[in-house]
Amino acid sequence: MIYSTELLKGTLKTIVLKLLADNKKMYGYEITQRVKELTLDKIQITEGALYPTLHALESDGLVTTETEFIGKRVRKYYSLSPSGKNKTKEKVSELADFMDTMKFLLDIKPKTA
Amino acid sequence: MIYSTELLKGTLKTIVLKLLADNKKMYGYEITQRVKELTLDKIQITEGALYPTLHALESDGLVTTETEFIGKRVRKYYSLSPSGKNKTKEKVSELADFMDTMKFLLDIKPKTA
DNA sequence: GTCAGATACATTAGATTCTTATGTATCTTT
DNA sequence: AAAGATACATAAGAATCTAATGTATCTGAC
Numbered sequence: 392m393i394y395s396t397e398l399l400k401g402t403l404k405t406i407v408l409k410l411l412a413d414n415k416k417m418y419g420y421e422i423t424q425r426v427k428e429l430t431l432d433k434i435q436i437t438e439g440a441l442y443p444t445l446h447a448l449e450s451d452g453l454v455t456t457e458t459e460f461i462g463k464r465v466r467k468y469y470s471l472s473p474s475g476k477n478k479t480k481e482k483v484s485e486l487a488d489f490m491d492t493m494k495f496l497l498d499i500k501p502k503t504a
Numbered sequence: 505m506i507y508s509t510e511l512l513k514g515t516l517k518t519i520v521l522k523l524l525a526d527n528k529k530m531y532g533y534e535i536t537q538r539v540k541e542l543t544l545d546k547i548q549i550t551e552g553a554l555y556p557t558l559h560a561l562e563s564d565g566l567v568t569t570e571t572e573f574i575g576k577r578v579r580k581y582y583s584l585s586p587s588g589k590n591k592t593k594e595k596v597s598e599l600a601d602f603m604d605t606m607k608f609l610l611d612i613k614p615k616t617a
Numbered sequence: 618g619t620c621a622g623a624t625a626c627a628t629t630a631g632a633t634t635c636t637t638a639t640g641t642a643t644c645t646t647t
Numbered sequence: 648a649a650a651g652a653t654a655c656a657t658a659a660g661a662a663t664c665t666a667a668t669g670t671a672t673c674t675g676a677c
Contacts, residue, residue: 397514397662398602400634409610420654430605440635442656464643464654483610489507490603492543493515497522497596513634513663533625553664555627577625577672 393433403436403444405486408471408479411454416470419445445469453478507546516549516557518599521584521592524567529581532558558582566591 410422417425423436448454453475459466471479523535530538536549561567566588572579584592 394598394602394605397635398599400513400663401511402606403634406606406609418654419656420652424653426609429609433601433605434609437636438654438656439637439658443634446656461654462644466654485507486511486606487610488546489511490606492507492546493519493599493603496519496539496542496547497599516664531625532627533623537624550665551625551627552629552666556663559627574625575673579625 393435399434399436399440402486403440404448405479405482406434406436407441407444407448408453408475409483411469411471412476412479416457416468418466418468448475512547512549512553515599516553517561518592518595519547519549520554520557520561521566521588522596524582524584525589525592529570529583531579531581561588 406426407422410425411417414425419438419441423438423441426434426436445454448469449456453472454469455472457468457470459468519539520535523538524530527538532551532554536551536554539547539549558567562569562582565585567582568585570581570583572581
């Protein structure tokens with residue numbers, strides 16, 4: 392199963408932040424591959440979604456970047472800033488809370504027969 | 505806590521379908537109030553989001569409607585069609601699966617120290 | 618009896634966030 | 648030499664929400 396695309400909406404930023412919190416520094420392509428691998432291909436982050444997200448995180452001051460050259464090819468590493476670490480905790484706990492709420496909502500029993 | 509709005513995206517249709525599956529028939533305003541009540545105000549469905557969603561479900565043949573008059577005021581009840589019932593099962597199980605995947609993803613441990 | 622707040626429908630402009638497509642360039646494997 | 652993987656990026660369009668606005672009726676408090 393590959394999830395219908397609208398489910399990912401709103402969770403991408405949190406996923407990226409959490410991965411950076413766990414891995415110190417990562418680059419864009421690596422993030423797409425890691426997510427694909429960890430979710431057994433169920434979640435595939437497209438580059439058109441990822442790069443704008445990374446740029447937004449950077450302009451919000453949540454991540455910092457450093458560029459490396461692998462041969463002649465550029466590789467741009469992203470790391471959490473201090474405020475990014477705080478934001479990650481917020482977003483992860485918000486999402487966890489939201490998922491609990493949703494689980495409850497999807498298990499509710501009838502009120503009217 | 506009230507969830508940041510982007511989280512709701514993609515889950516609204518599923519919430520509505522599930523409520524209809526559990527309650528046979530409901531009207532729009534009732535749905536907003538029920539969700540608000542069940543989630544202790546954490547999720548508040550706006551009318552601007554709900555009504556277009558209900559109309560879309562209807563034009564997709566997933567729900568049927570019947571109009572009632574309460575005094576002079578119109579009340580429009582929505583009920584699941586047979587295909588709506590199948591769709592509900594699909595969407596609920598997809599969302600449940602997605603949430604499991606997300607929980608795993610948000611709990612992952614570092615790969616690189 | 619009137620006025621505020623709740624009930625109940627609906628639409629629209631604008632924001633956000635994604636997909637799909639496209640572009641550029643390098644590296645690796647056959 | 649060519650195909651596929653690696654690696655960055657942008658842009659047009661679709662989808663889905665918020666916030667604002669509109670209309671109208673009902674109810675309870677003063």
